[in-house]
Amino acid sequence: MSSPQPLQLQVDQSAARLDQWLAQALPQLSRSQLQKLIRQGQILVAGQSVRPSSAVQTGEVVTVYLPAVEPDAPQPETTPLAVVYEDDDLVVINKPAGMVVHPAHGHASGTLVNALLSRYPDLAALSLSDAEATDRPGIVHRLDRDTSGLIMVARTPQALRHLQQQFKARTVEKTYLALVFGRPEAPEGIIEVPLGRDSRFRQKMAPRADGKPSRTHYRVLEDFEPYSLLEVGLETGRTHQIRVHLAWLKCPVVGDTVYGRKKNVLGLKRQFLHAWRLRFQHPRTGETIELEAPLDAHLQAVLGQLRR
Structure with a gap:
């Protein structure tokens, strides 16, 4: 490595x-x-x-200069998964909040990849075919640990390449639900602010003039003064993009203690950010696949509380 x-x-x-x-x-x-x-x-x-x-x-x-560490191959672990779609080419999971996508520093086990290797043993062979993806076999895109919702995983090298090309061409449509503090001045709009690593805290992202182009769409679905429920779409997929862009808009995600407010509200034990809908072309058939994952019971209860 x-x-x-x-x-x-x-x-x-x-x-x-x-x-x-x-x-x-x-x-x-x-x-x-x-x-x-x-x-x-x-x-x-x-x-x-x-x-x-x-x-x-x-x-x-x-x-x-951080020393390079050769990662150990992740091991299968029996963990229940909410499968939204599966066939011989790919699988789409409704990932729960709190689950890390793939092994990394401080998270050697208990990840989505560990669970996937147990349910789909063929993914182990896929990791061997790509030396750069030993710790994340089949993973096409990522979700933050405390973001729930739809995540796509390829099951063959051909599907992986095809889906990666779709993401690179920005033809995959990803739509999120986010509960935020405040209300944007415009009921819908586009946030186009380049993002890069924070100069001091490298694990964080920040708006930077020299950052990578980043584009986020939003639309207000419901107003719960002093909160708003937003539908959010991504054109680019930068690390923490939605969270940083909404914080820049002065409407941080509720429960986001990194880019938002430290205090927990509404009984939330996580950030209210959910990968709600996913639309893409099937890598083998070319068919348009449209999927949706409902909010979990905890987030639904929060909205129910606000709607009363």
Whole structure:
């Protein structure tokens, strides 16, 4: 596996110790891990090796070289799945909130891929045919852990390539339901704001002039002052796109503690974002497939509470 690109972080506030500042900027790494990387020369300040105790000043650039890790092949795990559609070429799952799509740092098991490998053992062969997809066999697109709804998985190399081409050509129609704080000024519109990695917190995305073009459509379905239920469509599929775009619109997703408000409301234990509808061409027959996944009981109860 090739080494990942180095992270470039800009210090936004002076700190007495580099390791303390990095612990906030890279919370996925422990302080001892950061100190080890600093001593190994894998973390540089202004291109120079430093000590963990070195001070950092506002505006300095910190370069972090994270070691490449060869992932273990994910193992089958028996977990119930809500199958919305399946045939010999593909399967579409209604993913529950809280389930990570594929194994990653901190989530080696309990993922959708683990469950898929148990129900569809043929996916293991698909992962072997693509060395770059060992940890995500058949996965065509992704959903955030706390986003529920429709996700498509290919079962053959041919279906995988065809579906990936559809996503690249932006012919797949993905529609979401989102409950947000406030109400957009216009009842429907397009958010066209480029997105890129947050310069300080690399696990987050942010509006950036030098980011990738990103385009989101929205339409207000219901008004529950001070909340609104939106239908949201994606033209592009950037990481966290809907959440960041709606936060930029000053209408963050209810329950989104990363880009929205920290306080839980309406009894929500998750973000109110659901991949509701999916429309695409069948990779073998060319038939138009249109699918819909209803909101789970928890989200339906929240709407019922607001409608009373």
